[in-house]
Amino acid sequence: xxxxxxxxxVLTRLREGFERIALVLRADLWAxxxxxxxxxxxxxxxxxxxxxxxxxxxxxIAAHLSVSAPSMxxxxxxxxxxxxxxxxxxxxxxxxxxxxxxxxxxxxxxALAAAATQVTAALARLSxxxxxxxxxxxxxxxxxxxxxxxIPVQRLCVTCRHFRPNAHPGEAAPxxxxxxxxxxxxxxxxxxxxxxxxxxxxxxxxxxxxxxxx
Amino acid sequence: xxxxxxxxxVLTRLREGFERIALVLRADLWAxxxxxxxxxxxxxxxxxxxxxxxxxxxxxIAAHLSVSAPSMxxxxxxxxxxxxxxxxxxxxxxxxxxxxxxxxxxxxxxALAAAATQVTAALARLSxxxxxxxxxxxxxxxxxxxxxxxIPVQRLCVTCRHFRPNAHPGEAAPxxxxxxxxxxxxxxxxxxxxxxxxxxxxxxxxxxxxxxxx
DNA sequence: CGCTTATTAATAGGAGTCCTATCTATATCC
DNA sequence: GGATATAGATAGGACTCCTATTAATAAGCG
Numbered sequence: 001x002x003x004x005x006x007x008x009x010v011l012t013r014l015r016e017g018f019e020r021i022a023l024v025l026r027a028d029l030w031a032x033x034x035x036x037x038x039x040x041x042x043x044x045x046x047x048x049x050x051x052x053x054x055x056x057x058x059x060x061i062a063a064h065l066s067v068s069a070p071s072m073x074x075x076x077x078x079x080x081x082x083x084x085x086x087x088x089x090x091x092x093x094x095x096x097x098x099x100x101x102x103x104x105x106x107x108x109x110x111a112l113a114a115a116a117t118q119v120t121a122a123l124a125r126l127s128x129x130x131x132x133x134x135x136x137x138x139x140x141x142x143x144x145x146x147x148x149x150x151i152p153v154q155r156l157c158v159t160c161r162h163f164r165p166n167a168h169p170g171e172a173a174p175x176x177x178x179x180x181x182x183x184x185x186x187x188x189x190x191x192x193x194x195x196x197x198x199x200x201x202x203x204x205x206x207x208x209x210x211x212x213x214x
Numbered sequence: 215x216x217x218x219x220x221x222x223x224v225l226t227r228l229r230e231g232f233e234r235i236a237l238v239l240r241a242d243l244w245a246x247x248x249x250x251x252x253x254x255x256x257x258x259x260x261x262x263x264x265x266x267x268x269x270x271x272x273x274x275i276a277a278h279l280s281v282s283a284p285s286m287x288x289x290x291x292x293x294x295x296x297x298x299x300x301x302x303x304x305x306x307x308x309x310x311x312x313x314x315x316x317x318x319x320x321x322x323x324x325a326l327a328a329a330a331t332q333v334t335a336a337l338a339r340l341s342x343x344x345x346x347x348x349x350x351x352x353x354x355x356x357x358x359x360x361x362x363x364x365i366p367v368q369r370l371c372v373t374c375r376h377f378r379p380n381a382h383p384g385e386a387a388p389x390x391x392x393x394x395x396x397x398x399x400x401x402x403x404x405x406x407x408x409x410x411x412x413x414x415x416x417x418x419x420x421x422x423x424x425x426x427x428x
Numbered sequence: 429c430g431c432t433t434a435t436t437a438a439t440a441g442g443a444g445t446c447c448t449a450t451c452t453a454t455a456t457c458c
Numbered sequence: 459g460g461a462t463a464t465a466g467a468t469a470g471g472a473c474t475c476c477t478a479t480t481a482a483t484a485a486g487c488g
Contacts, residue, residue, distance in 0.1 A: 010345055010401050011334040015239070017352030017405055018333065022236035024364050025229070027280040039446095041474065059436065066241040071475045073438060078473085095436045095483045119232065120225040122358040126351065131224055134351050137344055138231030144336040150238050187224050191231055244475095253475095255445065273465065285446045287467060292444080309454045309465045 021119065028117035036108055038082075041065070041075050043112050046084065046101065050109025051192055055100035057090070063152045084108060132187045139189055143208075155196030157189045158211055159204050162197065165211035175211075235333065242331035250322055252296075255279070255289050257326050260298065260315065264323025265406055269314035271304070277366045298322065346401045353403055357422070369410030371403045372425055373418050376411065379425035389425075 006012075026040070033043035044065055049056060056064075062072035076099055079085035084105030090096035101109055123131065139158060145151050146159075157163045157177070167176035173183035179195050190196075199207060220226075240254070247257035258279055263270060270278075276286035290313055293299035298319030304310035315323055337345065353372060359365050360373075371377045371391070381390035387397035393409045404410075413421060 005330055006328050007330045007334040007338065010349070011337045012328055013403075013405055014337050014345060014349055014352070015331065015333050016327075017349065017356065018232070018235050019239060020356055020365065020368070020405065021232050021352070021359075022239050023278075023280045024359055025233060025236050027364070030280075039473070057436080058438095064237075066237045066244075067474085068476065069437070070439080070477085074474065077438095090436095093436080093484075097437070113230075114220050114226055116219055116221045117229065118359060118362060118364040119229050119355075120221040121362065122355045122364075123225045123228050124221065125358050126354060130351055130354070131228060133347055135224070135228055135231065137340065137348050137351075138228070138235070140340060140344070141333075141336045142231065142234055144339050145235075145238055145332060148332060148335065150241070150332040150336070151234065154234070189227075191227055191234065253444070271465080272467095281445085282447065283466070284448085284468080288445065291467095304465095307455075307465080309452095311466070 024119050024122075025117075028119055032112055032115055032117065036112065038108075041067070041071075042079055042084075045072075045075055045079060046105055046109035047113040048109075049085070049099065049101045050106055050113055051194060053100075053106075053194075055088075055098040057096055058087075058099055060152065061099060066151075079105065128187070132185070135189060136186055138191070140212075142191065153198070155190070155192045155194070157184075157193060157196075158207060159198055160193065160196045161199035161203065162195070163199075163207060165207055238333055238336075239331075242333060246326055246329055246331065250326065252322075255281070255285075256293055256298075259286075259289055259293060260319055260323035261327040262323075263299070263313065263315045264320055264327055265408060267314075267320075267408075269302075269312040271310055272301075272313055274366065275313060280365075293319065342401065346399070349403060350400055352405070354426075356405065367412070369404070369406045369408075371398075371407060371410075372421060373412055374407065374410045375413035375417065376409065377413075377421060379421055 029040045029043060033040050036043065038046070045061060048061065048064055058072050058076055059069050061076075062069045065072070076085060076087060080087060083102055085099055085101055087097045087099050090098050123134075126134065139156060142151070142154055143156060143158060146154055146156075153159075157175075158165070162177050162179040164176040164178060166174050168174050168183055171183070173185045173188075175184045175186075175189075176182070177184050198204075243254045243257060247254050250257065252260070259275060262275065262278055272286050272290055273283050275290075276283045279286070290299060290301060294301060297316055299313055299315055301311045301313050304312050337348075340348065353370060356365070356368055357370060357372060360368055360370075367373075371389075372379070374393075376391050376393040378390040378392060380388050382388050382397055385397070387399045387402075389398045389400075389403075390396070391398050412418075
């Protein structure tokens with residue numbers, strides 16, 4: 001009847017933990033969106049596009065948020081009615097459009113992305129060391145998910161051509177970002193950096209080895 | 215215009231990481247639910263109740279899943295139509311009902327709760343030590359969220375009267391569960407134990423001190 | 429160049445979640 | 459006994475979200 005292989009119970013418990021936290025994120029999202037007169041999906045689009053001033057194609061937005069393209073078309077139309085977003089033709093491809101936030105939409109999106117929530121309050125109770133370890137675990141998970149094709153390509157430090165892992169071995173801030181030309185600590189690692197430029201695959205592999213092996 | 219205090223950027227990044235992973239969980243849920251002919255909310259109810267043979271009240275289920283009671287009534291009605299769930303009057307309170315899974319519903323719920331997903335696959339790539347640290351961080355976060363009232367009371371080892379933190383100091387499995395009368399490791403900590411019995415508040419506080427201080 | 433195939437986005441139609449507001453029945457407290 | 463609170467269900471409506479289809483453009487190939 002059931003032929004799917006069951007994973008190690010520890011993995012199931014860890015997924016369970018993520019699910020619990022995801023439910024709080026969802027409640028937080030409803031609260032924050034409701035305060036702004038939006039619904040959750042609209043708020044997610046605003047928060048996503050607030051970090052992408054150049055805009056994104058509808059299909060890409062749908063992929064980032066794990067919904068179908070028609071569903072996203074619904075949401076984009078709603079945001080356009082509220083004058084928070086504009087869809088313009090893509091000059092590089094006459095089939096495509098580019099969705100960008102208006103000034104008002106960008107302001108709301110930034111507020112939503114940076115707002116304090118129940119989850120950030122709980123995270124604040126962890127020690128700095130625990131926070132750094134948690135961020136590191138997230139980077140590893142997200143990179144794995146990205147490699148598996150479960151999520152679109154993310155703008156992680158560890159896949160960026162400006163990132164120099166363990167450039168300052170033994171020091172408190174061992175890594176280095178060549179773009180801002182400054183050393184960085186684990187807790188500074190970005191999950192969605194605006195200045196990200198993907199490194200070549202071979203470079204990414206080497207970066208990862210230096211990062212994790214250090 | 216915006217008076218809400220902004221949290222430390224690290225906390226925002228950590229929340230961002232949880233959000234990314236939550237999107238994958240959502241995609242996993244759609245996939246698993248679709249395979250079973252259900253939709254995501256129905257699947258979540260099945261997975262929740264599969265661990266609660268005694269059943270739960272509709273209001274409690276709604277609280278666990280962060281939706282309103284009327285929404286849950288919709289979903290419970292749908293599951294009842296599919297003969298996966300039964301609602302019976304609560305003998306202890308004539309206003310209340312108890313929702314329990316049928317045999318078929320319990321089988322599907324257990325399969326959903328234990329199934330391998332993209333997230334469990336990614337988690338499997340972490341080292342055992344990283345997995346244990348991550349589980350520990352989740353326990354701390356969930357306990358904090360529970361104390362803040364953001365989520366209903368969870369059946370965590372660290373709030374159970376059978377749990378003896380650091381009963382075997384210095385050993386590989388330092389903790390002990392008096393119910394099964396066996397030592398346990400960090401990675402064995404439960405987030406939703408069927409045998410959980412809440413300890414008195416003062417005992418919980420002492421347990422937590424011994425657990426984290428050890 | 430002209431034809432086929434792929435890709436991007438929007439639309440149509442429908443199922444179902446999810447909300448607020450309201451209603452009934454029962455419990456609890458004074 | 460009567461006021462208040464609580465559990466659940468219902469009504470009505472907005473909106474997400476899906477699959478399937480259509481329109482327009484791009485890209486590959488003889």
